[in-house]
Amino acid sequence: MAHSFRCDCPITSALDVLGDKWTLVIVKQMLIDGKKTFKEFVEAEEAIATNILTDRLKKIEEKGIIKRLSLPENKKSKHYHLTEKGLGLTPVILEMAIWSDGNLRDLHPDLSTENPIEYIKLNKASFVSILQERYKERISQTQY
Amino acid sequence: MAHSFRCDCPITSALDVLGDKWTLVIVKQMLIDGKKTFKEFVEAEEAIATNILTDRLKKIEEKGIIKRLSLPENKKSKHYHLTEKGLGLTPVILEMAIWSDGNLRDLHPDLSTENPIEYIKLNKASFVSILQERYKERISQTQY
DNA sequence: TCTGTTCAGTTGCGTTTTGCAAGTAATGTT
DNA sequence: AACATTACTTGCAAAACGCAACTGAACAGA
Numbered sequence: 001m002a003h004s005f006r007c008d009c010p011i012t013s014a015l016d017v018l019g020d021k022w023t024l025v026i027v028k029q030m031l032i033d034g035k036k037t038f039k040e041f042v043e044a045e046e047a048i049a050t051n052i053l054t055d056r057l058k059k060i061e062e063k064g065i066i067k068r069l070s071l072p073e074n075k076k077s078k079h080y081h082l083t084e085k086g087l088g089l090t091p092v093i094l095e096m097a098i099w100s101d102g103n104l105r106d107l108h109p110d111l112s113t114e115n116p117i118e119y120i121k122l123n124k125a126s127f128v129s130i131l132q133e134r135y136k137e138r139i140s141q142t143q144y
Numbered sequence: 145m146a147h148s149f150r151c152d153c154p155i156t157s158a159l160d161v162l163g164d165k166w167t168l169v170i171v172k173q174m175l176i177d178g179k180k181t182f183k184e185f186v187e188a189e190e191a192i193a194t195n196i197l198t199d200r201l202k203k204i205e206e207k208g209i210i211k212r213l214s215l216p217e218n219k220k221s222k223h224y225h226l227t228e229k230g231l232g233l234t235p236v237i238l239e240m241a242i243w244s245d246g247n248l249r250d251l252h253p254d255l256s257t258e259n260p261i262e263y264i265k266l267n268k269a270s271f272v273s274i275l276q277e278r279y280k281e282r283i284s285q286t287q288y
Numbered sequence: 289t290c291t292g293t294t295c296a297g298t299t300g301c302g303t304t305t306t307g308c309a310a311g312t313a314a315t316g317t318t
Numbered sequence: 319a320a321c322a323t324t325a326c327t328t329g330c331a332a333a334a335c336g337c338a339a340c341t342g343a344a345c346a347g348a
Contacts (some may be wrong), residue, residue, distance in 0.1 A: 005251075005252050005255075006189075006190050006191070007189045007190055008252075008254050008255055008256040009172075009189070009190075009256060010240070010241040010244035010245055010248070010255055010256060010259065010261075011168070011169070011172045011176070011237055011240050011241050011244070012169050012172070012190055013244050013248055013252050013255055014240035014241070014243055014244045014248065015165055015168055015169055015240070016165070017248065017251075018240070019163070019164055019165040019166075019168070019169075020163060020164065020165070020334095021159055021160070021163040021164070021335095022163075024155070024159055024163070025155070025156050025159055025163075028153075028155045028156070032155070037295080037296090038295070038296050038297075039294085039295060039296080042296095045150075045151045045153075046150050046151055046153075046156055047150070049335075049336050049337065049338095050296080050297065050298085051297085051298075051299085051335085051336080051337090052334090052335070052336075053296095053297090054296080054297060054298080055334095063251060064250070064251075074344085074345085075343080075344060075345085076294070076295055076296080076343075076344045076345060077294090077295060077296080077344095078295090078296075085247045088243055088246060088247050089243060091239040091242070091243070092236065092239040092240055092243055093155055095235040095236040095239050096154070096155050096158035096159070096162070096236055097154040097155050097158070098235070099158055099232055099233060099235070099236055100154035100155065100157050100158045101154055102232060103229045103232050104154070104157055104158065104161065106208070107161075107207060107208075108149050108152075108157055110152050111149075111152055111154055111157055112152040112153060112154060115154065117154075124268075164305095165306090181324080181325090182324065182325050182326075183323085183324060183325080186325095193306075193307050193308065193309095194308095194325080194326070194327085195306085195307085195308090195326085195327075195328085196305090196306070196307075197325095197326090198325080198326060198327080199305095218315090218316085219314080219315060219316085220314075220315045220316060220323070220324050220325080221315095221323090221324060221325080222324085222325075
C-alpha cells in the first residue's frame with residue numbers, strides 16, 4: 001500500500017506523513033521520554049489505544065522513521081528505535097515545544113514549565129545535537 | 145466548546161492543536177503561498193473540501209491563530225490573516241520543509257526542488273524573519 | 289509441569305471525522 | 319433582470335478513531 005501524497009510541496013508532504021494526533025507524539029515519547037516498548041507507549045500519560053499504537057508503529061516503520069528490534073535474551077518484548085530519519089525530526093519537535101511555550105498558555109494554563117525553553121531558544125542547533133546524541137547513547141547500551 | 149488537552153506536555157499540546165492533515169497546510173498556504181480567501185484555499189493544489197475548510201478556519205480562528213476580516217469595499221469576500229500566534233508557526237513549518245527535503249525523497253521522488261533549502265539551512269533564523277516580514281508587508285497593503 | 293502473569297498485539301463495535309457532491313444565500317456584474 | 323461569484327451548508331457514504339474485551343506466545347514461580 002504505497003503512500004499517496006497530495007502534491008509536491010515539501011510542507012504538505014511532511015503533513016501527509018506526520019499530520020495526525022499520534023505519529024509525532026510517539027516519536028517524542030522515544031526521543032524525549034526514552035520510551036522503547038509497546039507497554040511503555042501504552043502506559044504513557046497520553047494514553048494511546050493499543051490498536052492505534054499498533055497501526056502507527058507499523059506505518060512509521062514502513063516509512064523508515066523507526067525500526068523494530070527483537071531482543072536475543074528476551075523473546076517476549078520488542079524494542080522500537082528511531083532511525084536517522086526519525087532522529088531528523090528533532091528540530092520539528094523542538095520548534096513545536098517552543099511554539100507551545102510561547103503561544104498555548106492562554107488556552108492551556110497548566111502547560112508544563114519544567115523544560116529549559118529559554119536555554120533551547122538561545123542555541124537551538126546545539127540542543128538538537130544534544131538530544132540526538134543522548135538518544136544514540138541510550139540505545140547503544142542494549143545488545144540486539 | 146473548550147479544547148481539551150491530553151496532558152501538560154508542550155509537544156503533545158501543540159499536536160492537540162496542530163495535529164491533523166489540514167491545519168498546518170492552511171497556515172502554510174497563507175504564509176508561503178500568499179493565500180487569503182476561502183476561494184484561494186479551495187483552488188489550491190491540495191484541494192481541501194469546503195466543509196473541512198470551513199471547520200478548520202473556524203477552529204484556528206477560535207484558537208487565535210488566524211483572524212477573519214471583512215473588506216469595506218467588498219462585502220462578498222473575506223480575508224483570513226495570520227495573527228502573531230500563527231506567524232509564530234513559521235519555524236515549525238520551515239523545519240518540516242527541511243525534513244521533507246532530506247528525508248522524504250525516497251517515498252516521494254517528485255517532491256519539489258525549487259525551494260532554496262540549502263540557503264534556509266545556512267541561516268534558519270534569518271529566513272524565519274524574512275518570511276514573517278514578507279507576510280506582514282503583504283497584508284499591510286490592504287485596508288480593512 | 290501446572291498456574292498465573294506479562295507483553296504485544298487483535299477483534300468487535302459504536303462514535304466521530306472525512307471526503308465528495310450538491311445546494312443555498314448574499315453580494316456583485318452585465 | 320439575469321447571471322456569476324463567494325462563502326458557506328447539507329446529506330450521505332466511507333474511513334478513522336476510541337474503548338473494551340480477548341488471544342497467544344513467552345516467561346516466572348511453586
